[in-house]
Amino acid sequence: xxxxxxxxxxxxxxxxxxxxxxxxxxxxxxxxxxxxxxxxxxxxxxxxxxxxxxxxxxxxxxxxxxxxxxxxxxxxxxxxxxxxxxxxxxxxxxxxxxxxxxxxxxxxxxxxxxxxxxxxxxxxxxxxxxxxxxxxxxxxxxxxxxxxxxxxxxxxxxxxxx
Amino acid sequence: xxxxxxxxxxxxxxxxxxxxxxxxxxxxxxxxxxxxxxxxxxxxxxxxxxxxxxxxxxxxxxxxxxxxxxxxxxxxxxxxxxxxxxxxxxxxxxxxxxxxxxxxxxxxxxxxxxxxxxxxxxxxxxxxxxxxxxxxxxxxxxxxxxxxxxxxxxxxxxxxxxxxxxxxxxxxxxxxxxxxxxxxxxxxxxxxxxxxxxxxxxxxxxxxxxxxxxxxxxxxxxxxxxxxxxxxxxxxxxxxxxxxxxxxxxxxxxxxxxxxxxxxxxxxxxxxxxxxxxxxxxxxxxxxxxxxxxxxxxxxxxxxxxxxxxxxxxxxxxxxxxxxxxxxxxxxxxxxxxxxxxxxxxxxxxxxxxxxxxxxxxxxxxxxxxxxxxxxxxxxxxxxxxxxxxxxxxxxxxxxxxxxxxxxxxxxxxxxxxxxxxxxxxxxxxxxxxxxxxxxxxxxxxxxxxxxxxxxxxxxxxxxxxxxxxxxxxxxxxxxxxxxxxxxxxxxxxxxxxxxxxxxxxxxxxxxxxxxxxxxxxxxxxxxxxxxxxxxxxxxxxxxxxxxxxxxxxxxxxxxxxxxxxxxxxxxxxxx
Numbered sequence: 001x002x003x004x005x006x007x008x009x010x011x012x013x014x015x016x017x018x019x020x021x022x023x024x025x026x027x028x029x030x031x032x033x034x035x036x037x038x039x040x041x042x043x044x045x046x047x048x049x050x051x052x053x054x055x056x057x058x059x060x061x062x063x064x065x066x067x068x069x070x071x072x073x074x075x076x077x078x079x080x081x082x083x084x085x086x087x088x089x090x091x092x093x094x095x096x097x098x099x100x101x102x103x104x105x106x107x108x109x110x111x112x113x114x115x116x117x118x119x120x121x122x123x124x125x126x127x128x129x130x131x132x133x134x135x136x137x138x139x140x141x142x143x144x145x146x147x148x149x150x151x152x153x154x155x156x157x158x159x160x161x162x
Numbered sequence: 163x164x165x166x167x168x169x170x171x172x173x174x175x176x177x178x179x180x181x182x183x184x185x186x187x188x189x190x191x192x193x194x195x196x197x198x199x200x201x202x203x204x205x206x207x208x209x210x211x212x213x214x215x216x217x218x219x220x221x222x223x224x225x226x227x228x229x230x231x232x233x234x235x236x237x238x239x240x241x242x243x244x245x246x247x248x249x250x251x252x253x254x255x256x257x258x259x260x261x262x263x264x265x266x267x268x269x270x271x272x273x274x275x276x277x278x279x280x281x282x283x284x285x286x287x288x289x290x291x292x293x294x295x296x297x298x299x300x301x302x303x304x305x306x307x308x309x310x311x312x313x314x315x316x317x318x319x320x321x322x323x324x325x326x327x328x329x330x331x332x333x334x335x336x337x338x339x340x341x342x343x344x345x346x347x348x349x350x351x352x353x354x355x356x357x358x359x360x361x362x363x364x365x366x367x368x369x370x371x372x373x374x375x376x377x378x379x380x381x382x383x384x385x386x387x388x389x390x391x392x393x394x395x396x397x398x399x400x401x402x403x404x405x406x407x408x409x410x411x412x413x414x415x416x417x418x419x420x421x422x423x424x425x426x427x428x429x430x431x432x433x434x435x436x437x438x439x440x441x442x443x444x445x446x447x448x449x450x451x452x453x454x455x456x457x458x459x460x461x462x463x464x465x466x467x468x469x470x471x472x473x474x475x476x477x478x479x480x481x482x483x484x485x486x487x488x489x490x491x492x493x494x495x496x497x498x499x500x501x502x503x504x505x506x507x508x509x510x511x512x513x514x515x516x517x518x519x520x521x522x523x524x525x526x527x528x529x530x531x532x533x534x535x536x537x538x539x540x541x542x543x544x545x546x547x548x549x550x551x552x553x554x555x556x557x558x559x560x561x562x563x564x565x566x567x568x569x570x571x572x573x574x575x576x577x578x579x580x581x582x583x584x585x586x587x588x589x590x591x592x593x594x595x596x597x598x599x600x601x602x603x604x605x606x607x608x609x610x611x612x613x614x615x616x617x618x619x620x621x622x623x624x625x626x627x628x629x630x631x632x633x634x635x636x637x638x639x640x641x642x643x644x645x646x647x648x649x650x651x652x653x654x655x656x657x658x659x660x661x662x663x664x665x666x667x668x669x670x671x672x673x674x675x676x677x678x679x680x681x682x683x684x685x686x687x688x689x690x691x692x693x694x695x696x697x698x699x700x701x702x703x704x705x706x707x708x709x710x711x712x713x714x715x716x717x718x719x720x721x722x723x724x725x726x727x728x729x730x731x732x733x734x735x736x737x738x
Binding site: 009010012013014017018021022025042043055058059062063065066067068069070071072 | 295298299302303306357480
């Protein structure tokens with residue numbers, strides 16, 4: 001099962017190495033890991049996607065919490081969350097196919113961020129499944145390069161009552 | 163002047179200008195350090211210069227690994243934090259085994275390492291190593307201090323992290339320019355550890371659930387580990403075991419936290435544990451784990467471990483709960499506080515049938531060896547040491563057969579009496595550990611029960627013992643083999659003794675050359691006399707016992723088998 005784990009960590013050198021090292025040492029697999037600053041300059045947020053059974057992920061969560069500069073750990077599984085990936089993709093787009101491609105980009109609520117003579121760079125964000133779907137529809141035109149972030153996530157304010 | 167009055171004297175004159183090195187020394191004194199272990203070097207010159215006339219005793223090992231083991235055993239014997247200092251590069255790298263040993267056994271150490279000047283870091287400077295990178299997986303926490311204003315706070319945090327929660331080693335890396343920079347210190351600085359929380363009290367409802375399970379249980383077993391010793395909870399454990407009338411088995415690191423002379427003691431469990439402990443665990447209906455972590459050497463095959471038991475797990479580390487074995491009733495917190503609460507809620511139960519069963523196993527499967535043999539049996543040597551020291555000695559060990567025989571045949575009565583590398587299984591631990599323990603407890607009788615190959619690895623530290631005139635005893639159980647490896651080769655590799663022996667020196671001669679006493683014992687009848695002499699020597703004393711070359715450790719649960727699938731019980735029965 002896919003778990004999104006969010007860890008608030010001290011913004012200090014070595015913390016990422018510590019977290020990544022723990023995953024390697026304990027043979028846990030990281031699907032994606034995103035680190036970024038928060039509103040507090042002393043803290044960063046790591047969003048880590050882990051695939052594994054509940055027992056493994058429970059261990060991941062506990063082992064993360066055990067790392068001294070890790071302040072708080074949350075596993076979003078079973079909770080309503082907003083989860084987003086961001087992708088930049090360059091697609092070959094000869095002039096005669098452009099209108100077709102533009103309408104496709106619009107369907108995915110993407111944004112053209114750069115135009116070349118034979119290609120377009122598109123920015124798309126959304127849940128991982130949407131990003132995957134966009135990659136698939138772009139394939140027939142020819143994808144030149146892709147840069148993707150991993151997932152970032154936050155729990156929704158309105159909780160579903162159990 | 164006592165250390166307390168020093169602090170107040172210092173905090174009185176606010177805003178003193180000090181070098182980083184002076185701040186380190188003052189913070190060590192503030193943390194109650196009166197003894198440390200350390201090896202100097204280029205980037206450590208500023209610190210060691212300040213230590214020259216500081217009220218801290220500095221023991222210099224012959225190798226940094228030895229020094230780290232000394233600090234570790236000092237901590238295990240005293241309950242205080244052990245301190246080890248080493249220089250950058252090779253000095254720091256040599257700490258790795260010692261830190262990993264302490265990490266696996268949850269032992270509080272603060273390691274201070276020197277580092278090259280801040281502006282040289284990353285340039286492959288002379289004696290540069292990425293110390294924090296190398297030691298991160300073998301420490302509870304580590305960091306580099308690049309600004310002298312953070313130095314005192316970081317060292318204070320290091321002591322706090324090392325000694326609280328589940329203890330462990332903490333390393334602070336200090337570039338030499340930070341050690342020489344002058345800084346105006348204005349009073350103590352608060353610790354900043356937003357991510358470090360220590361849970362002390364257990365959850366009240368969980369404790370009540372655990373107490374109910376104990377009161378309902380017909381066949382409970384207490385399975386206790388090093389966490390009981392770390393929490394100084396032996397008295398509370400005894401109170402619980404007596405009040406609820408529950409038999410107690412210990413892990414290697416837990417030995418001593420329950421008096422092994424008591425009838426409720428099942429001695430050690432696991433791969434080379436006693437058959438009665440292993441059978442009791444396999445047949446119990448409730449297993450109460452306290453400060454133990456269900457290590458593979460304890461559980462054997464996980465799928466069939468304690469198959470009928472509900473499991474209570476008391477541990478300060480939430481990550482230990484349900485890591486290897488599913489736990490029914492977890493109680494996270496300090497063992498001492500939890501055991502006190504638990505003892506209030508349990509009731510006495512005679513459990514006659516259960517204790518009768520245990521008594522029968524104890525009789526049938528008592529640890530035995532061939533007492534009629536003409537060769538020197540290692541078990542006899544240890545029994546004789548135990549007898550002559552009246553179970554009062556502090557025992558350190560190497561790793562392998564010597565360690566298992568020491569655990570089986572010495573009867574431990576107090577916590578902090580057995581000092582052994584359990585988790586990491588570090589050969590060469592015994593001698594430096596004996597030195598560290600003797601320094602922590604100058605009046606105690608400290609005996610290293612060692613193997614010759616373990617001894618080979620760190621025997622240079624005998625010079626350290628001689629230099630400080632420490633009356634440690636080293637009993638080498640010398641069978642000319644890496645005994646445990648040979649035993650596995652005999653049992654599982656068709657007796658092909660591949661590379662499990664090498665050419666060894668005459669240890670008595672080596673001991674004498676280094677300034678210690680050396681005794682060789684090759685006749686069984688000389689054992690009592692040799693041990694008696696050893697115990698009266700005031701200098702470090704090495705006794706080389708030439709034991710039966712192919713004696714095995716029994717019983718044995720082969721790797722991957724269930725605890726009740728022990729080999730060697732037929733040997734016991736034939737000797738009954």
